[in-house]
Amino acid sequence: MLPAKLFNHVSLNVLKRIHHGTYSPCLYPLSNCLLHTDRQRSRDGVHSDSSVLRRVFNSQGAIRPSLRLNESQHCGRRSFSLSAATIVNSAPAPVQPYLRLMRLDKPIGTWLLYLPCTWSIALASDPGCLPHLGILTLFGTGALLMRGAGCTINDMWDKDFDKKVSRTSTRPIASGEISQMQALVFLGGQLSLALGVLLCLNYYSIALGAASLSLVFTYPLMKRITYWPQLVLGLTFNWGALLGWSAVKGYCDWSVCLPLYLSGVMWTLIYDTIYAHQDKVDDAKLGLKSTALRFQEQTKPWLSAFTVAMMSGLVAAGVNAEQTLPYYAVLSTVGIHLTHQIYTLDINNPGDCWKKFVSNRNLGLLLFLGIVAGNLWKERRETLLQNEEAVR
Numbered sequence: 392m393l394p395a396k397l398f399n400h401v402s403l404n405v406l407k408r409i410h411h412g413t414y415s416p417c418l419y420p421l422s423n424c425l426l427h428t429d430r431q432r433s434r435d436g437v438h439s440d441s442s443v444l445r446r447v448f449n450s451q452g453a454i455r456p457s458l459r460l461n462e463s464q465h466c467g468r469r470s471f472s473l474s475a476a477t478i479v480n481s482a483p484a485p486v487q488p489y490l491r492l493m494r495l496d497k498p499i500g501t502w503l504l505y506l507p508c509t510w511s512i513a514l515a516s517d518p519g520c521l522p523h524l525g526i527l528t529l530f531g532t533g534a535l536l537m538r539g540a541g542c543t544i545n546d547m548w549d550k551d552f553d554k555k556v557s558r559t560s561t562r563p564i565a566s567g568e569i570s571q572m573q574a575l576v577f578l579g580g581q582l583s584l585a586l587g588v589l590l591c592l593n594y595y596s597i598a599l600g601a602a603s604l605s606l607v608f609t610y611p612l613m614k615r616i617t618y619w620p621q622l623v624l625g626l627t628f629n630w631g632a633l634l635g636w637s638a639v640k641g642y643c644d645w646s647v648c649l650p651l652y653l654s655g656v657m658w659t660l661i662y663d664t665i666y667a668h669q670d671k672v673d674d675a676k677l678g679l680k681s682t683a684l685r686f687q688e689q690t691k692p693w694l695s696a697f698t699v700a701m702m703s704g705l706v707a708a709g710v711n712a713e714q715t716l717p718y719y720a721v722l723s724t725v726g727i728h729l730t731h732q733i734y735t736l737d738i739n740n741p742g743d744c745w746k747k748f749v750s751n752r753n754l755g756l757l758l759f760l761g762i763v764a765g766n767l768w769k770e771r772r773e774t775l776l777q778n779e780e781a782v783r
Contacts, residue, residue: 400521405710422650488563492546493539493682500542501733504628505534506755507655511635513762514647514712519770522763526638529588530631536585541607541627543578547571550609551735556673596637603630614674618685621663622656629655644713654704657697661729664694669741683738690738705758721761728754 417544438767451741479487479496483675494500508530513521546553553565564567569577606627613620630654637643660682667674668690674681686693702722709718737743 397557400484401404416691423697435765470774473571488568490541492563492569492574492577495539496534499752501538502533502752503659504538504631504761506752507558507629507651508534508631508635509759510655510755510762511648511651512639513633513759513766514651514714515636515639515706515710516763516766519767521767523639526635529591530635530638533585533588536581536588537607540578540581540585541610543581544608545576545611547578548575550562552679554678555677556670558670558673562634563716580668592634592638593641595641596634599637600634602629603627603634606630612683614679616680618680619682621667621682624663625659628659638723644711647708648708650704650711655702657701657704658751658755661694661701662748663734664690665736665738665744666748668738668744688738691733691736694733698726698733701729702726709765714765716763716765717768718761718765721757721764724759725754727756728757 433451452766475498476496482490490496509522509527512526512530516522546562548688549559550564550571551563553559559565563573589597592600606623610620610623610627613623617623629652633643633648633654636648664682664686667681673682675684682693683690702725704723705722706719708714709722728750734748735743735769
């Protein structure tokens, strides 16, 4: 009975594809047919008999979703869509807990740490020139290592809290996969490598970078002390807005770096307050503090105020860095993005909060491209001015 139902269902799907002109004479694996049939029946509100066979296939290794490889077979060819989580899951088993400890499977935090560095490096570049690729690479490596170190410190401090929250209970230290001593040794390795990256910079930058370590170690404690841990995170995560300029120039132009840094802090207050709304119920039960609990239903007005402060700082940094039209055009887009993000935010929907939080990576990349375009535009403007003076 089951094979007959399955054959009829598959035949119906094939006829539908032919009718809509989407049929391709490719051979699909039986497991894919079963999954497609199951999804189709679920949409029709009918319980799928093929779910039993699907479990059999899974148990026998015919289907391996744990590999997290998005595999499709088109006329005998396989294509794979790799993600950070896929890379971590494909690593040797003894290594995986350490990669998850440094959140290599969730790279959004590394992006948010790295992007303020790229803004500063791009602003410090000579007119008409692209940002220095070597410095961008160094800072990317440093961001990966320091974010990993920060997560290790955080998990060491929060081991007992993480055990009580479903979202964090599977973290390597909380679950017992990695001991505190193993985490401490791993932390030493990460910081040693990060120091190696820092030593590649000039002396001014080395001293400036070392000054941020106190923030890195104390931030995880702030959620126990104040309702503003996101502010401390902002001070920590945006240190690259100072360090990037000094790495290029050998000093900080505070008229540019300070407003850029403060804008980054405001940006962190925006996205991490949104992020904190995912955990506000558990945080309240555990006695932890956050801006999400501080603002509650007044979150949107606070986020709007932070947006105004962020945009004001970016305008000031652009004026002092003699930025040009493309930069300010992108700033307008950034402002629209933030306004839409805040207006449509549902603070009581963890899925929506995560979606809004992750979208800030694209915002940061857009701002970086705007700085680069504005810097390239400088040469054109200066060339036109020189030509006009020559004509005169």
